[in-house]
Amino acid sequence: MSPGYWIIVIAVVIAMLYPYVRILRRTGHSAWWLVTMFIPIVNLIMLWVFAFAKWPGVARVER
Numbered sequence: 001m002s003p004g005y006w007i008i009v010i011a012v013v014i015a016m017l018y019p020y021v022r023i024l025r026r027t028g029h030s031a032w033w034l035v036t037m038f039i040p041i042v043n044l045i046m047l048w049v050f051a052f053a054k055w056p057g058v059a060r061v062e063r
Helices: 003-026 031-038 042-052
Strands: none
Touching: 003 031, 031 042
């Protein structure tokens, strides 16, 4: 595997992770929650936790 291959792999990984960091910061969570994405089973649990939790950075409209 050439150095060019690893440069492309690193660039793709950064391009994939950057939007997740931005979303986490906008919702008021630490970007360190991104680490859970790399732990099997925990990543699925955290997906559900974030999907149904109240996000501190987003104002909710109560009806």
